Amino acid sequence: MHDLVSTEWLAANGTAPGLRILDASYHVGLPGEPPRDAAADFAAGHLPGATFMDLAGFAEPGAPLPSTMPGATHFATLAGRLGLRADDRIVLYDDAPHRTAARAWVMLRAFGFGTVALLDGGWAKWKAEGRPLEQGASTPAPTTIDVTASGRGLLDLDGMRALHDGGATQIVDARSAARFTGAEADPRPGVAPGHIPGSRNLPYPQLFHPDGTWKQGAALAAAFTAAGVDLDRPLAMTCGSGITASVLAFGAHLLGREAPVYDGSWTEWGGDPTTPKATGEA
CATH class of the missing domain: 3.40.250.10 (Rhodanese-like domain)
Structure with a gap:
């Protein structure tokens, strides 16, 4: 599969x-x-x-x-x-x-x-496409799952601070240009406008064709490079709350690149008075 x-x-x-x-x-x-x-x-x-x-x-x-x-x-x-x-x-x-x-x-x-x-x-x-549908709730038989705490593919605030301070990893932000630049106020109270200094802006809708299917191959790579992202360098993804950053992470995965998602994203970073912030274009 x-x-x-x-x-x-x-x-x-x-x-x-x-x-x-x-x-x-x-x-x-x-x-x-x-x-x-x-x-x-x-x-x-x-x-x-x-x-x-x-x-x-x-x-x-x-x-x-x-x-x-x-x-x-x-x-x-x-x-x-x-x-x-x-x-x-x-x-x-x-x-x-x-x-x-x-x-x-x-x-x-x-x-x-x-x-x-x-x-x-x-x-x-x-x-x-007119394919068949079902109605009603689903009631699967329960199972027991053994999992351990895992940080695979995720970043917390300390991890993102370290990547930002190190400078080797490109930080890519999935939010709209207006929220990235700070032209539009953040929708969550107490969160500053703007973005993580040095990050690039790639609004997540740019990874899709007009019919909602994913871009792939050269077209998908072009969406990243148009945003100033070098796909041969390490990446980390952010957004407002970690949701659409996951879209960028999956897009990078389709191109053979693995990129962690900053779970707290801008809601955490922009709401923390100790973090550096920038406004304007990337």
Whole structure:
């Protein structure tokens, strides 16, 4: 199974033994975004055999920052409720503007799931092609998952400080140009405008074709290089809260480059009075 699978492939292989399909839709709910209920949307229609992941529930309980990656105990509990097994082959999709399946991809890999793919074009492409849908909730048989705390593919504040101070790693920011430059105020209270000094801006929608499918090969590489990113140097990804940074990390992965995601992202960095900040163009 490739890291990015087509709707044609999934239609032909969706019932294969050991293959799990997870709906990783999550709606961030920033100011100005219309409210949506991902669970209700799933119940109204989803891919055959899919399970609703409830990505919002996988955030660490009580964490001070939004969308914080779960600890091993919380992750294992929720993964067990989904009926996941360590050797599952997992295909993720979403129906969310922030491409949240990529966040689930980063999370599952961080906890040792080795065969995880995204559905190219996601829910929108599947539906547009008139493929079959199911309704109702999903009730998988629970399992017991043994996981250990893992930092694979993730950075905390200290890690990002070290990369920034070292200067060898390129920091790539997935937010809009207006939020990156500081022309637009941050939507979260107490968070400064701007970006991490020296970082590059690659708004995550630039990794997709107009039909919502991923750019690949030379077209995908061109999106990075147009943002001033040297794909032959180390990379680290950031955004507002670690969601769309995961989109950049998956895009880099498609190009054969591994890039960690700064989990706290700008919400943490911009809200910390001790961190350096910049405004304006990269």
